[in-house]
Amino acid sequence: MKSYAEWCKHYDYDPADTQSEKEYEWYIENHNTFSRLINSEPLPERHYWIKGEGDKGYWKPGGYGYTDDIEQAGIFAPLDLITLNLNGCTLYDVKQSASLRSR
Known part of the structure; x- marks a missing residue:
């Protein structure tokens, strides 16, 4: 998982922008959700x-x-x-x- 600085640089976000912080929180939340799914059981079929x-x-x-x-x-x-x-x-x-x- 990328640090906040790495994430901002990779996606061309301004680290000082509060919207960037919100987007990063969303990234962390979804990263953790998908990590739990992948590591626990097969992903459900669409x-x-x-x-x-x-x-x-x-x-x-x-x-x-x-x-x-x-x-x-x-x-x-x-x-x-x-x-x-x-x-x-x-x-x-x-x-x-x-x-x-x-x-």
């Missing part, structure tokens, strides 16, 4: 919701129909995606862990 082209909504489980309700939407693993025709569709990542914080 899963996706698929939204159809235009206003069709999300694909239902198995790809049979559409729904506007995310609670009824199907969840698809990467291997599922290989067999599906995804032309014009959008993939949305299903969050696997609440412990990973986004900025």
Whole structure:
């Protein structure tokens, strides 16, 4: 893990800027989170919701129909995606862990 000075130099941040300090804290927090995950167990496989082209909504489980309700939407693993025709569709990542914080 980089020291604050190394991190600022590497990412071209001003060490005197308070925003730089906040970004560095975020870096440390996420570094520690990922280190725990990597050292404890395999990372969870990513899963996706698929939204159809235009206003069709999300694909239902198995790809049979559409729904506007995310609670009824199907969840698809990467291997599922290989067999599906995804032309014009959008993939949305299903969050696997609440412990990973986004900025």
